[in-house]
Amino acid sequence: MAVNLKQLAAELQLSTSTVSRALHDSHEISEETKKRVRALAEKLGYQPNPYASSLRKHRSKTIALVIPEIDNNFFTLAINGIEDIAQTKGYHVLIYLTHEDLQKEIAISTHLKSGRVDGILMSVTSETSNIDHLESLYKTGIPLVFFDRVCESIPTAKISTNDYESGYNATKHLFEAGCKRIAYLQISETLSISKKRLQGYKDAVSEFEGFTEEMIVTCSNSDELNVETIKKLMQHDNPPDGIFASIEKLAVSCYYACNFLNIVISDQLKIISFSNLSTAPLLAPSLSTITQPAFEMGKKAAEILFDIIELKPNDDFEKNIILKSTLVGRKSTATKKPDVSPANSY
Amino acid sequence: MAVNLKQLAAELQLSTSTVSRALHDSHEISEETKKRVRALAEKLGYQPNPYASSLRKHRSKTIALVIPEIDNNFFTLAINGIEDIAQTKGYHVLIYLTHEDLQKEIAISTHLKSGRVDGILMSVTSETSNIDHLESLYKTGIPLVFFDRVCESIPTAKISTNDYESGYNATKHLFEAGCKRIAYLQISETLSISKKRLQGYKDAVSEFEGFTEEMIVTCSNSDELNVETIKKLMQHDNPPDGIFASIEKLAVSCYYACNFLNIVISDQLKIISFSNLSTAPLLAPSLSTITQPAFEMGKKAAEILFDIIELKPNDDFEKNIILKSTLVGRKSTATKKPDVSPANSY
DNA sequence: TTGAAAGCGATACCAT
């Protein structure tokens, strides 16, 4: 077993209190003693038991990250930002995946009331419409920050992007590329960000002449199923000539469906998608994207969370942080047929 | 604050021992009492303090996952497998990113000796050549399992793939596609998997006639720098006509470099890469890959780790698990010029 | 500057 305070103290002929204080560099301990203590601690590889200390201090120096999935470039980049901040603050990160399953989100939320963590960063599942579990979690007083997939009605900090505007702009972009009939692909009807993106789409559709009908397609969690759904969509009597994918993976499914049906993207069908895909410029054809500042969002979310954790009781903090996404037009929405020249934009 | 055992006990007019046992469904507690206890616990939303329990039981029900980076499809899929098993076993997962920085790996290894976790899953950094910190960590007796980027000389369980064979096959594949001069791209000269892949490459190079020279290019951690390195490689007097990228991100950098230089992949240069990119079949041209069973590797690593954690002192466990990668040839190594027909293979 | 001792919350041994 690892060495503990008591053993250190015994070896040094000191009390545990003195050793503890020495290791915390307390000013009420002589330099002399500190040196001796540190030397032995170093020599024996002493590591304080974090559970004993957490129990005593009611502080775990740990945060929870609750996200729907991990094989997703957005979350992956966000984690980089989160971990960056957590590491500099000396915090540990527990990761929980809900796999878009509301029941898992509920179970995790319930568990987190135990005090295992000092704060929680969360992006809710696509199924989360009933939010009793989140309200209950919020009420425990554990600092809670939502990012991207936020829960609007909980009065805590939220980091999101200009989703309405992005939805509007993406649709407008397709319109300007010559589309007459644009489909909107989503995975959820309840998510607040989904609704905002959709509203942007709807408003653009009603604003630009020639757009008479909305085509809203709600997909599933299965990529295979989604490819089939999109195939059917494209084999419709009156198929769309533009697709706005509100989620990266739906754009990938579109590409697969089009390849299967020999539909030439950009020529017969234009596609734009929310995406953080590093290979977007390299696809055939390169994919036009709305890219969220994922890393910055994760970073900001973590920063705000630590602000709240370290807050004095009556301090206040920023509740609604909106970062901006960037639209990058590429060949998938080009007005001319894609030529053979290479894609250079990163 | 959350309610604790003592308060439950007081409310129920029972001792804490009884309440604790009731909640653990001990056979020595009457059904009657169990019901009362559970009812109140439920009503008050009692959640046991995990730190108190960990302190007492010397068990944290937590494992650590230490990986070099997260924006990497291999690790992302592996995490899915790991989390899958951890969740069914009721374990929590702490995630630590080293960002390929040996110093961070050392700091994390040192910290993990504290007993914060019951076991560790690790994939070492590309810089890890001195392994004192890992040996020292191993010696503490905390169950440790390496996956993918294993540390050979530590006698614990390791999950890897048939890297030598894959390296050989990839090189052979390029040779059979007509390449005469094949470059090997890597990010590390010390990683055991890197060495094995390289040895496979070397052996194939020396075996197939026409191959006279090895071209080994060691890249950095920066994608921008790597693109420059590859550009230089291609602008060489005698540039390669085939590239074997031992890491996914290097293949992506190759595509960028070729686009920049107007080099037509598959025609002027053939590329094959280790990769778990979901968009490999959609790239221009579709990328030939050696794909590791990332999800299964994560799953297997976690399973073995829990086996070790739950082991009786003298039990033994499998030390060297090798799963197989799959080579999928696509247009980037096709012998004919890529045509316009779509990529259909997933 | 240092030490003694209480206590964080749950568990488990020893009683009854």
Next chain:
DNA sequence: ATGGTATCGCTTTCAA
């Protein structure tokens, strides 16, 4: 079947 109590390892108040 239930209760009393020591204990896990560390922090912190109070005393010296």
